[in-house]
Amino acid sequence: MGRLEHACLSFRSWLAVTAAAFLLGVRPSACSDLTGSRPNILLLMADDLGIADIGCYGNATIRTPNIDRLAARGIRLTQHIAAASVCTPSRAAFLTGRYPIRSGMVSSNGYRVLQWTAASGGFPTNETTFAKILQDKGYATGLIGKWHLGLNCESSDDHCHHPLHHGFDHFYGMPFSLMGDCAQWDMSEKRAGLERKLNLCFHIVAFAALTLTAGKLTRLLSISWTPVIGSTMVAILLLTTSYFVSPLIVHADCFLMRNHSITEQPMHFQRTTSRFLKEVSSFVRRNKQRPFLLFVSFLHVHTPLVTTEKFLGASLHGLYGDNVEEMDWMVGRVLDSLDTEGLTNRTLVYFTSDHGGSLESQLGNKQYGGWNGIYRGGKGMGGWEGGIRVPGIVCWPGVLPAGRVIQEPTSLMDVFPTVVQLAGGQVPQDRVIDGRDLLPLLLGKAQHSDHEFLLHYCENLLHAVRWHQRDRGAVWKVHYVTPRFHPDGAGACYGKMVCPCSGDKVIHHEPPLLFDLSRDPSEAHALTPATEPLFYEVMERVAQAVKEHRRTLSLVPLQLDGSDNSWKPWLQPCCGPFPLCWCDQESDSQ
Template sequence: MTTKRPNFVFILADDLGCADLGCTGARAPVSPHLDRMAAEGLLFTHGYSNSPVCSPTRFALITGRWQYRLRGAAEEPMTGRYRGDKIVGLPPEHPTLPSLLRDAGYRTALVGKWHLGYPPHFGPLKSGYQEFFGPLSGGVDYFNYTDSIGKRDLWEGETPAEDHGYLTDALSDRAVRFIEDMPEEQPFLLSLHYTAPHWPWETREDHAESQRIGGRINHVDGGSLATYRRMIQQMDEGIGRVLAALEAKGVAEDTLVVFTSDNGGERFSDNWPFVGQKMDLLEGGIRVPLIARWPARIAPGSTSATPAMTMDWCPTMLEAAGVAPHPEYPLDGISLLPLFADPAWNPRRRLYWRMLHRQQAALRDGAWKYLAMDGHEYLFDLALDERERANQARREPERLAAMRQAWQDWAAQLPPIPAEARATLVFGDADIPRASH
């Protein structure tokens, strides 16, 4: 076993469906590099995002804690209307995975989407990253980088960036350059947070589509299944280049590479066999692809059915680096290092979610899942019914009551979600038919 401090590359896709990769059941050959990464490492079949919407999951990832502990992570997507806001964002004083690793001698960089609050009060350089290249908001146009309110949003540190072509390729280019330029003796954390395959629906061949929509990045009259798959493929090509850069640098053996999505897919995504999508606490909104590769510690071809959440990667990487968490900010996630040696390891903990949107609550305990949505309660045995179609609430009233109480006890320990933080759908129901539940 190596004694060298490992490097970390955390790759986050945006709105990627659980079955959108070949290794997770895709119906088209779009992800050869990620499929190879899964074959060379550990594929999680029960990977979960901390939230079914963008920003909250990112708060959980960077802090290793329930996102509900922070006002800015209540559940709202941080659109351009929050520019200059002093409240909604990640407080610079809160310890983070990059700040703790930075203080331990790691070089830290975020390449890609931040989405955790706007300057001058918030930003990646204020929360532990020493380098930043990417958008501060959520989705942006892939060619002119305008955000949801029409403002250009691509940054080099805290300075507006020049044109760099198709955004997915620009992020891949910068990630590769970061690896190539790293001194061999210094460990690093590279957060590579793509905006793909989040809308607008543009591949590198779709510059004309960018001009047509003219900054209307949440357009409802564009895109197709072929376009969406091509966006995934072009992201996968970039990831292949990142993996190749690690090999060329001679650091692949000692680098933990993780790939996942910030939430379940929407619109053109494939969430099969699950019901629901982004914004839902049904499995389709929170079950996500999850792959980890670390040749020094993970046997190739491994698979694990142990449930894992986004916030688990902060304690995992801290423990792997030998860095203690901040004592005044105890972590809610757990280290997954035992899984690397034994993919069957399972701590049998409970996983919780909540959303004001549709008045949702969810708890997973072993194979059982409690779900509340739209004023109704459900109880599902995921071991038999991953599609959440057979409601066991009437057959198991005692289990339903116990799980409801467990969720209520958990929620009572956390700050309530402010009413003004309610998330809203990006697209109206009249524009996008929602799947029936």
């Protein structure tokens, strides 16, 4: 090759690098330093997806070509951990980069997620999300899909917990969560419990009314008819409410909002998938000339597994498999929106689930929850791997290496500092941030994760801790408390949709259970002082880390406790005169 040819090639290479750097907002002399490069950020989060439900994590029978292609073009994290094994606290930690106990997005009384849209608990106003920081840096910010982090504080329209109050310019989705009750499914999160309570109250009040009536008629009680009539009316009201409790829940929780306005109450779920995809396409198109952050929070694959007709019966795994395959198709459509606008190479895409698949979602002999592969336990089951180990895929064509697998411990909380620094923002210095910047690990500049310890809470109780002992290449897991599994061997808990965190349905281990996840990721063989020479050394080091962590905690109100997690009629969002909450403002948009 002649010098002129070589010079031309060198110039073309320089020109290509300069053009790429210009598109990404990176100085040519600092192409390897991506801090402040201001790419678009697209975050995709499934709901209740098991880590082994998708092909690139080992599933050979459910078809997930779009998610698999994303992994092939990007980086796959194999030890990616949620900060909680249920929705509300996990999502709060994701958005803030902080353990949910720091923000109070936990409970101490068994109600592990927000129970009602019309509850006063929710995301505290003094918490800072990555959306807020990127918004302040000039990003367009949008959330499409599930929120489940609260809505109002004191009135039905103060919107103190609303996404728009936490850094999102645009919200289109469900402020609560898709529950079995929304489709009046046989598997109900709260209908059965409410009916039991109402029926019990009815029988008590009805017995009192009959007693008062009998006493009055036989002249054993010298009272007026007022308490008799009053107790009878209360009994009738309780019986009527019990009869209508299912449609009441549907109207109270299962509705759609655009920003602050209710557009559909109750939701028509067969139209929701197409509307969410149309909203994604519209958001990307509107904001293609400026950097944007878009969080697509799928309602899939939470029960009741609402699936459009096109995908019903399409999989080998019943309704659950159908729902997973439809979600994968949705991922493909979302990625197509980037391609259509020429934004693929300027966008960092991240895919995950809020926690592991549910083993409790079973009706008869049919399992409607996910598969967590070799990992023990599932959704709601304390610190067991099956409930907290989730998919983690990061793709940025031309910037991050394709097809790489990282086996270091990482967390959903790491998204916070990663996207904040990519956008040129500053991680808050006035509070503890538990997430760690993923970029050095993703780019291959760091050999190990910055996480030495990760703590696994169940409500406000510490159930387990993992210690990444880097010099030995070991990942130790210490369990202090575990849920009691049902003896039938199915891996479910005693008569609960989600396992309890305390009480007589958990086991306190003394000494704690110890596993080496690097050798035993299934947590099948607990180590003992007799089988592990380092047993006491590991226990002592983990106990010291827990002590240091607790020094950093501050007392904050628990948002999911007591009356803050109860239905309050004055907080009920309603698009008509309460209780006639019905509207369909988007009936023409299919």
